[in-house]
Amino acid sequence: MNRRLGYGLLLLAGLFTAASGAVRGFAFAPLSGTYFEVPLDVLLAQGLLVAAVGFAAYGAYLLVFGFAASRTTNKRRLHDLRNVLRFVFIAAALVGVLAVATRQYVGLLFSLGIVGFAVTFALQQPLFSLIGWFYIMVKRPYQVGDRVSIEGSKGDVVEVDFLVTTLWEINGELVSSHQPSGRIITLPNSVVLSSHVHNYSWEGFPFVWNELTVQVAFETDLEFARELMVEEADDYLGDRMAERIAAYRERLAETPVELEVRDRPTVNVVQQESWVELRLRYLVHPRQGSRVRNELYERILGRMNDNPDRVAFPVSRSR
Known part of the structure; x- marks a missing residue:
């Protein structure tokens, strides 16, 4: 549909261009007058050319974007390409319209420079946002x-x-x-x-480290509790975390940063005033963080409740 519309707009631009040439080449009696001291035939011819430039720019944009869209299904790339093409064709259309309307193709460049210098002071925030868009597209x-x-x-x-x-x-x-x-x-x-x-989900590595904290009493068999948490997390996450860690190490290898990264979930022990915190650390997609944490917590808490002789909770908490 977009391609048909694009070809149609290009054809319409050609017809408008031909009509502008016809108006200039032939003397029409109804166009013999003036409007604000501008001959009507010149005014009509310029108007037809301006319309032709607009139709041509939009038609070319539809064709180029349609061709690119047929070559990829990546929505992110299509979104960025659409914005870039819009900017390029809008800028080209504005320059073309101004050039056709003023018939000062060389002087227009100098005029744009002077106007741009003035606009820089008048529209600083929009200009900074446009620069920010360029930065987002590049970096x-x-x-x-x-x-x-x-x-x-x-x-x-x-x-x-x-x-x-x-x-x-x-x-x-x-x-x-x-x-x-x-x-x-x-x-x-x-x-x-x-x-x-x-x-939190950049294309190079769309995962983040997450933590699940369980508070236990000092009487708890910490080694048993730690192994229990690791077993449940390892059983739930399976080999998915190991695959993500492999990708994480590849990204680290491209940098001068050296870190010890384990393939499986780990548990850190932190002593508090009247209890001990067991912090399970694992890798997860940021949009699945809450669901994974809830399911892991239910599995771990169920296992701990099945072993009251080895896992005790702080007195202030009911079991």
């Missing part, structure tokens, strides 16, 4: 589909436009535990130039 701090946190706002990126980034909020004031709140957050792209961007 890729995030892209559509990523889960990010920017200036205290956290959510999933659903749109990266020329000036703003749109998030589907998670957490926030209404919900917790990394659940969607149903609200939309709009951020100017300029924030990436001056703020920290936390990306």
Whole structure:
């Protein structure tokens, strides 16, 4: 459908161009007058050329984007390509329209430079947001589909436009535990130039480390409790975590950072004032964090309740 429309718009642009030439080449009696001291035939011819430029730019955009869309099914790449093509063709169409309307093709470049210098002062924030969009396209701090946190706002990126980034909020004031709140957050792209961007699911490695904490009494057999937690986590996560760790090590190998990374879940012991915390550490996709934590907690708590002689809970907690 888009290709047919694109070809149709290009054909229409050709017809408008031919009509403009006909108006210039032939003297029509109804067009012998003037409008604000501009001959009507010249005014009509210029108007037809302006329309032809607009139709040609939009038709070419549809054809180029349609060709690219038929070569890939990656929604992220298509989203970014669509925005880049829009920017290129809109800029080209504006330059073409101004050039045709003023018939000053060389002087237009100097005029654009002067106007651009003035616009820089008048529209600083939109300009910074446009620069931020270029930075996002080149450096890729995030892209559509990523889960990010920017200036205290956290959510999933659903749109990266020329000036703003749109998030589907998670957490926030209404919900917790990394659940969607149903609200939309709009951020100017300029924030990436001056703020920290936390990306939880970037394309290179879309996983994060997560922790599940269980509080037990000092009388607990800590070795047994630790092994119990590791067994349940290993049984639940299976070989998926080992595969993710392998990918994680490959990413680490590309950097000068040296870390000890284990293939399986681990448990750290932290002593508190009147109890001991057992912190299970494992790798998970950020959008599955709450579900995985809940299911692991139910499995671990069930096993611990089955062994009251080896696992004791703090006195302040009911079993």
